[in-house]
Amino acid sequence: MKKKVLALLFTVVLLSSCIAVKEYKKIYLNDPDMKLAAHQNERFEGNFQVYREGASGANGGKTGGGCGCN
């Protein structure tokens, strides 16, 4: 567990040390297709995957609430 925490902290430090991209250079990053989140309507897909599979979470989606039993 300690190793995992250290690896996570190392990743945080590593990533935060990257060169900052200025706002006016974010034209590609601001493209709608570059979003790191899913489209609103893709939530339904995430819901059925939570119901039909044993794993869930770490995806910004549903992790509890509702029985998911049909």
Place this chain on the structure above:
Amino acid sequence: MKRIVIIVLTLFAVSQFVSAQISDSSLVYKKRVLESTEIDLLMSLYNQDGSHSPVNGGLGTEKLTNGTPTIVLSIPLNANDVLTIDAGISAYTSASSSNINPFWSAPSYYKNAGLTNITSASRGGGGNVITAPTGPITPTTYNTIGTPWLASTGASKSDILKAVHADYSHSTDSRNFIWGSNLSYSKEFDYTSYGFGGNVTRLFNDKNTEIGFKGTAFLDKWKPIYPTELREYKDYGVNFQSSGYFKGVKVYNQSGIASTSYLPSGFKEWDQTGRNSYTLSFFLSQILTPKFQAALFFDLVIQEGMLSTPYQRMYFSDKPNYYIGAISDIPNYTSPTNHRVYQLADAIEVLPNSRYKLPIGARMSYYLNEWFVLKGFYRYYIDNWGLKAHTFNVDLPVRFSQSFSLTPSYRFYLQNQIDYFAPFETHLSTEQYYTSDYDLSKFNSQQYSLALNYTDIFSKFRILSLGFKNANLKFSHYNRSDGLTANILSFGIKFVANGK
């Protein structure tokens, strides 16, 4: 549903009024977190089929259809605060759930099958022995039958889940710190869920780095519905064949001989019906280059309470088998051609009353060129029920113009089984925990998707005071290695109020 619609429309009207007041009285211009109220209209249509229904102990039809109309309203309360209301329903019909009560009166079964006047077949031997009928069907000719391979007409064949979620978020003037809170409620016939939570997000390094924490709690409650034969056993004990629903109905053993020995003594009602879920989430997103960004997600989920589903039947290998229906179909019970006999349950699924889940995921998106964007996702999952899983997903948006893009996607998922899973009739009654739910078995799945996205940057197309902003249409086909297949079509369209 009417109430939800009225509430949503009222909030929309109020937001328009408040927004107008604020914009009239603002003396100093400050860019708002959300310029105008946004409305998302969402819809999905889902269907699935499979042959491992957990309601029948791991076999039988899993046909299911589901429709989910939903509206999401994002309202700027002022320059810094946004309220989001998300309301919708999920209406489903499920062959699997319908078989909580799988028993038909034979006349209605044949009537539904269109067999109302059969002239060429042998007559049944009386009692529950159902063979193809001769002559007009009458209520006295046949008795009770059932099958795990067809949907029943039971009350549980369909239901509507109503859900509403409210989220409030506040951004500081620098836009480098955001906090928020949320409330949620959902209700279906046998399950009610209350949720609440809070979140904080910090941006720094010229908004190149973002770190967030979120905590959520769901306090849920079951209204347990048990399989019909177990419910009757609970109500009438050993006399259940001479009282209540099964009065006068014959039960047969594996040899097809009428018996009164069916005693599901392994069945126990749940006396604690709450289910609580607590989630702590952490995320870190980082811009790595002007064309590349990535994010890490980490959740800790703790669930406690009734984590079993009360109507999922169990059949033990060390208990004798008993049936209701046509004895001629007993040897053929596990075949989809069996349409006339149903095996009575030994018990219901029992799973531990606590579960700890640890998923960790990573996302990335890379701008290849003006035509292509590459997006990836990976997740590793582990829990204390013995489940480990890997999920991979790749999207490749192809951009045809400033407005249109087409996104093909592929998703691969792999899991082992939990410690408490075994297929139909292979568990022993001496085990402490048991389930035959194939959602928790060992399998892999593949999903192929195609999405069409349209963005109207300047909201040129308008309906009344609403400007069209974007639309997304997506179709996915899902294959699970145990034979379950599913299709989902989802659609979303966003409008912005007073959009120009």
